[in-house]
Amino acid sequence: MKLLPVQFTVNGQEVRAEFPAHRTLLHALRELGYTEVKNGCEKGDCGACTVLMDGRAVNSCLVLAVQARGREVTTVRGLGSVNNLHPLQKNFIEKGGIQCGFCTPGMLLSAKALLDKNLSPSREEIKAAISGNLCRCTGYVRIIDAIEATAAELKKGPTRPKAQKAHP
Amino acid sequence: MREFDFLAPKSLNAALRAIKGRGRNYKLLAGGTNLIPDLRDGNIRPQLVVDLGGIGSLKYIKEEKGTIRIGSLVTIADLLESTGIKRHASVLSEAAYKFAGPLVRNRATVGGNLVDASPAADCAVPLLALKARVKLQSLKERRTVGLDEFFAGYRKTVIKPGEILTEVLFPIPPPGTKQGYYKLGRRNAMAISVASAAIVVSMNGKACTQATIALGAVAPTPLRAKKAEALLMGKGIDEALARKCGEVAAVSAKPIDDIRASAEYRRLMCKVLVRRILCQTFGLGGEVSNLPQEGD
Numbered sequence: 001m002k003l004l005p006v007q008f009t010v011n012g013q014e015v016r017a018e019f020p021a022h023r024t025l026l027h028a029l030r031e032l033g034y035t036e037v038k039n040g041c042e043k044g045d046c047g048a049c050t051v052l053m054d055g056r057a058v059n060s061c062l063v064l065a066v067q068a069r070g071r072e073v074t075t076v077r078g079l080g081s082v083n084n085l086h087p088l089q090k091n092f093i094e095k096g097g098i099q100c101g102f103c104t105p106g107m108l109l110s111a112k113a114l115l116d117k118n119l120s121p122s123r124e125e126i127k128a129a130i131s132g133n134l135c136r137c138t139g140y141v142r143i144i145d146a147i148e149a150t151a152a153e154l155k156k157g158p159t160r161p162k163a164q165k166a167h168p
Numbered sequence: 169m170r171e172f173d174f175l176a177p178k179s180l181n182a183a184l185r186a187i188k189g190r191g192r193n194y195k196l197l198a199g200g201t202n203l204i205p206d207l208r209d210g211n212i213r214p215q216l217v218v219d220l221g222g223i224g225s226l227k228y229i230k231e232e233k234g235t236i237r238i239g240s241l242v243t244i245a246d247l248l249e250s251t252g253i254k255r256h257a258s259v260l261s262e263a264a265y266k267f268a269g270p271l272v273r274n275r276a277t278v279g280g281n282l283v284d285a286s287p288a289a290d291c292a293v294p295l296l297a298l299k300a301r302v303k304l305q306s307l308k309e310r311r312t313v314g315l316d317e318f319f320a321g322y323r324k325t326v327i328k329p330g331e332i333l334t335e336v337l338f339p340i341p342p343p344g345t346k347q348g349y350y351k352l353g354r355r356n357a358m359a360i361s362v363a364s365a366a367i368v369v370s371m372n373g374k375a376c377t378q379a380t381i382a383l384g385a386v387a388p389t390p391l392r393a394k395k396a397e398a399l400l401m402g403k404g405i406d407e408a409l410a411r412k413c414g415e416v417a418a419v420s421a422k423p424i425d426d427i428r429a430s431a432e433y434r435r436l437m438c439k440v441l442v443r444r445i446l447c448q449t450f451g452l453g454g455e456v457s458n459l460p461q462e463g464d
Contacts, residue, residue, distance in 0.1 A: 001171060021174030021217065024204065043205040044272055045358060056245070056274045062204050063275070064197075066174060067221055110270065131357030132269025 008068045010034060011078030019065040025051070028065035029075065036076050036105045040134075047133030050106030051075050057113040059132070076105035079112060087153050088112060091146040099137030107133045111147045119155045123148065169208045176219040180226065183332060184307045186218050192329050196220055198241055198280035201272050226279075226334060229253065238336045240279025240302075244291070248273065256340045259294035259366045262349040266290060269357045279333045282315070285323045285389065288361040292319070292390035294349055296382035297366035300338040306330040312337075319389035345370040345378075348445035352437055354428060361385040362429040363437040365417075367445045374404040381413070381442060386421035386434045393417035396442065407452045414443035 003018035010029070019028050026049045029037045040048030042061045049060040052074035080086030088108050091097070098104050107130060114121055114129035121129065126147050127140070135143060177183040187194050194216040197203055206212045220226065226241040229250050236256060238247070247253055248264040267273055267281075267290045281291040282302065292315065300315045304327060313326060315336075320326050327333065341347070349366045353359025364384035370377050379400040381393040396417035403409060423434035447453070 002173075004174065020171060022169040022171055022207065024169075024208075042208060044201055044268075047269070047271055050271060057271050058274050059201075059271045062199075062201050062272070064174075064200070064204065064219070066176065067197075067200070067219060069176075113270070128357070129270055132271035 004066050006065050006069055008071050008073055010073045011075060012072075017065075021064065021066055023065045024061050025063040025065050025068050025073070026060040028068075029060060029073070034075050034077065038102055038105060040102070044132075045134070046103075047106045047110065047130075048103055050109045050133060052078075052109055052113060055113070055116065057110045057132075074109065074112075076108050079108060086112075087150045088115070088146065091149045091153075092143070095142045095146040095149060097138060097143040097146040103133055103135040103137075107135065107143060111143075111150070114147070115151055115154060119151050121147070121151055170210065170213055172207075172214055173216045174219065175216065176222050178222045180223055180305070180332065180334065181307075183218055183220055183223060184305065184330070186216075187332075188307055188330055190216060190329065194218060196283075196332065198283075199243065199272075199276040201268070201276040202280065202284050220332070231256070231340070234340050235337055236340055238278055240277060240282075240333045240335060242278050244268075244273040244276045244278070244281070245270070247278065247291075257294070257298055257338070257347070259297055259347040259349040259368060260291070263290050263294040263351065263364075263366065266349075266351040266353075266356075272358075278336055282318070282336065283325060283327065283333055285319055285325045286360075287322065287387060287389055288364070288385035289390060290351065290361065290364070290384070293364050293382045293384035294366040295336060295338065296390055296392055297347075297349075297368045297380045298338040298341070299368075299380060300336050302333050303335040303337070304328075304331045305334050306332070316392050319391075322388040341368055342370050342378075346449040348449040350441045350445050351384075352441065360428065363423075363434050363441060365438070365441040365445055367442065367449065369400065369405070369446075369449070371405075375402050376400045376405060377402075381417055383417065383421060383438055383442075385428075386423040386438055388422065391420060393420040393438075393442070395420060405446060405450045405452070407447060410443045410446035410450070410452060413446060414439040414441070417442040 001020050007016045038048035040046035044059045044062045051060045110130050175186050195214040197219040226239040228239040230237045244264050244267045254261045346369045351364040352362045366382045369379045379397045384390045396413045418438040421438045423431040425431045
């Protein structure tokens with residue numbers, strides 16, 4: 001099997017690896033340990049494998065790893081961490097936008113791509129932005145609530161809430 | 169997915185050289201939203217895949233001497249974000265908005281959507297209504313083909329081995345041209361059309377001077393309903409004419425039964441969509457009911 005060199009960044013870290021031409025970015029990322037990128041339908045219908053590529057949300061199952069050469073890829077791990085949640089992550093938890101969690105990484109990244117462009121989305125715009133991401137648990141309402149709340153928060157102030165301090 | 173050889177040329181010429189003399193044993197990769205699932209499922213087994221993504225010279229939207237030129241690698245998201253397209257070709261903007269979902273729109277290209285030649289191709293219907301042509305280029309030859317002659321049959325085009333679709337171009341419709349598009353799917357996002365229609369009508373005072381009506385997913389290829397177009401010429405558009413036009417358009421359709429809808433329903437929807445678009449774009453009363461009317 002012929003291997004091709006592939007170099008790109010994932011969550012700001014440079015990755016150098018070799019993949020056969022027919023390896024999709026989805027499988028390449030999972031092989032590299034980025035298992036937060038979920039494998040759902042593998043034909044671009046479900047959005048579980050969503051990543052940001054140069055800031056745009058794409059289905060990583062519809063991209064070959066070799067096509068990501070030189071690109072900046074962001075997975076949900078690039079958004080925030082358990083100790084430093086992104087406001088979207090915090091609101092998904094607080095509003096009940098997560099149940100089984102399988103769609104959540106993709107859903108968060110589609111939401112991030114929306115909020116990067118538009119901090120005052122209508123509910124219809126939010127629905128349109130996540131229309132490529134299927135969720136079979138939540139009924140979407142709480143996801144939309146979480147995205148709406150995040151937009152309002154981010155619009156108010158550019159600073160990300162720090163870890164909670166003791167009462168003054 | 170089966171293995172294949174892979175090339176990622178940086179120029180159109182390099183791409184044309186890469187596919188020269190290969191017969192049909194290669195596939196061009198643009199957005200990949202159709203190609204990659206087809207490769208994965210083994211529906212196609214090319215020896216060589218040539219990724220066109222690195223060819224920057226095919227990514228542009230230009231307005232030039234009354235013509236809009238769109239490079240074949242422009243994505244559907246690019247179309248949707250283009251103010252020029254929105255201003256001059258609202259049918260195309262509307263179709264871009266209804267195209268799959270945002271994730272797919274960020275990858276799928278105009279050229280890829282046309283070359284894929286699905287009867288339900290979302291770009292084909294508005295581009296047919298805009299009287300678009302496509303430029304095809306090989307190492308030996310350049311030719312321009314009207315989109316109404318480009319589709320040769322179900323998922324077939326007139327593209328020859330060694331040719332690449334480089335550009336889609338159409339004349340900017342005259343000021344005051346009315347445009348309307350409707351995509352009927354099983355749901356709003358990520359749907360494949362059950363039927364779709366695009367209409368572009370220019371008026372001189374009260375008389376119609378140009379009319380194009382295109383239909384999608386109701387025949388082996390996207391098509392123009394030319395008899396229905398002729399019906400509008402020279403006339404003022406009223407509700408009765410809109411209704412008649414829908415009836416005549418439905419005769420152009422050659423629909424099939426499939427998992428999304430029956431042939432009978434599709435033919436009926438040709439009538440309804442054409443009437444509805446005309447009534448909506450001309451502010452007539454007839455669109456009030458979205459249901460089939462007596463006589464449909």
